[in-house]
Amino acid sequence: MAGTNPKTRLQGRLDDDEARRIGAVVVNEGRATAVLDVAGMAEAERSGFEERVRSALLAEDDIADVRIASTAQRTARTIIAIGSGKGGVGKSTLTANLAVALARQGVKIGLVDADIYGPSQPVIFGVQGTKPTTRDEKLVPVETPFGVPLLSMGQLVAPGKALAWRGPMAGGALTQLMDAAWGETEVLLVDLPPGTGDVQLTMLQKFKPAGAVLVSTPQDLALIDAARAGQLFDAGGVPVIGLVENMAGYACPHCGEVSDPFGAGGVEAAAERLELPFLGRIPLDLAIRQGSDGGKPPAAGDDAVAAPFADIAKTLREWLSARR
Numbered sequence: 001m002a003g004t005n006p007k008t009r010l011q012g013r014l015d016d017d018e019a020r021r022i023g024a025v026v027v028n029e030g031r032a033t034a035v036l037d038v039a040g041m042a043e044a045e046r047s048g049f050e051e052r053v054r055s056a057l058l059a060e061d062d063i064a065d066v067r068i069a070s071t072a073q074r075t076a077r078t079i080i081a082i083g084s085g086k087g088g089v090g091k092s093t094l095t096a097n098l099a100v101a102l103a104r105q106g107v108k109i110g111l112v113d114a115d116i117y118g119p120s121q122p123v124i125f126g127v128q129g130t131k132p133t134t135r136d137e138k139l140v141p142v143e144t145p146f147g148v149p150l151l152s153m154g155q156l157v158a159p160g161k162a163l164a165w166r167g168p169m170a171g172g173a174l175t176q177l178m179d180a181a182w183g184e185t186e187v188l189l190v191d192l193p194p195g196t197g198d199v200q201l202t203m204l205q206k207f208k209p210a211g212a213v214l215v216s217t218p219q220d221l222a223l224i225d226a227a228r229a230g231q232l233f234d235a236g237g238v239p240v241i242g243l244v245e246n247m248a249g250y251a252c253p254h255c256g257e258v259s260d261p262f263g264a265g266g267v268e269a270a271a272e273r274l275e276l277p278f279l280g281r282i283p284l285d286l287a288i289r290q291g292s293d294g295g296k297p298p299a300a301g302d303d304a305v306a307a308p309f310a311d312i313a314k315t316l317r318e319w320l321s322a323r324r
Contacts (some may be wrong), residue, residue: 006032007221011027013056016322018049021072025057030064030273032057039186039324044072077110078187078320079178079319081209081238086116087194088099089116090246091215093190093292094282096124096148096311097211097299101306101313102187103147104299110141110185112177113152114203115193118169122154126295131155132180139180148271149185151177163264171202178207189322195224195230204236213316218245218266226267230274230323241319242277243267244312250284269302280312 006027034053038046050068057066082095085164102109113121113237122128125144132155133140141149153173182188185263190209193199202323203209212233230240245267249258261284271278282288285304291298299309 008085010021010034010053010056012050018052019145020324021049027063030062031067034065035068035069035071045106075183079183079190079207079209081192081203081212083192083200083212083214083233084194085227086222086231089215089217090224091118091190091194092124093288093290094215094244094246095189096121097297097309098313098316099147099148099189100297100299101309102317105313105317107317108184108186109183110149110182110188112188112190113150113154114174114177114190114199116153116173116199117193119152119154119189121150121152121191123295124253124292124297125150128154129227135181139176141180146297149182151180158280170198174199174202175206196229199233204238208236209238211239213241214243215241215245215246216267217262218264220266223266223270227270227274240276241316242279242280245281246285248281253286279315280308282308284322
């Protein structure tokens with residue numbers, strides 16, 4: 001690499017995503033030191049990336065030794081909002097399982113349960129009754145058994161207590177959850193309440209997400225409301241990453257016949273009509289309901305029930321990588 005910029009030469013040997021991750025390359029007396037950004041990479045991806053960089057550098061005549069300095073430090077967390085136009089479409093279940101799947105894929109993920117009036121994430125993660133502590137006047141997220149730190153209004157109020165808060169109070173609660181001591185968390189998934197109310201507006205004004213995922217069942221009424229939620233994000237300058245179809249088909253446990261109580265393919269058709277990516281579909285499966293009620297998100301497993309969540313998480317991870 002003598003006589004040329006070593007970083008430029010190295011970038012020319014890698015694909016575009018890996019080339020963007022090269023922070024600096026310094027060559028001194030036959031020894032090269034490369035600084036790499038490995039934020040969001042799973043362990044296998046990181047090892048492969050580091051080995052490709054090492055091999056590319058050692059292929060140069062003037063380099064006999066290579067040192068790799070990998071860093072995952074980020075100046076700001078990436079916020080991804082998970083929204084829906086109406087309640088009852090499984091948005092919280094999707095958010096929880098998406099977070100678990102991302103954590104299993106190596107992303108330093110955190111989850112904010114911003115459904116102030118109907119928080120359900122503590123139940124899904126099996127940490128109901130566990131209260132967050134404080135440090136330097138900030139909430140410290142509760143660690144879950146699945147590698148996903150969590151903050152929810154459900155951890156701060158008595159179980160079953162109804163909240164009758166006006167908009168400013170709900171916005172203040174969201175601010176507390178978002179401005180917490182998230183430590184090394186790089187990506188925050190935010191489980192929004194249904195609709196387009198005060199919490200959504202506070203999110204857009206104070207904590208503008210990098211992108212949003214919309215969840216809907218295939219039925220027409222849910223799709224109409226999901227489109228309204230999409231319009232809110234669009235008006236706020238937040239790109240919609242894509243749509244997820246939930247409760248898409250039910251396989252009878254006795255005969256195996258598949259039925260579609262909520263219709264079929266409606267969300268995919270809507271995504272095509274709106275020129276938005278279709279991220280995948282989640283079936284109406286008893287195991288998902290049982291796992292959610294029992295504090296064991298099914299995405300933590302390796303069976304067919306976990307597969308759709310893993311696939312959507314992979315697509316989201318690729319979107320995050322491309323954005324970076």
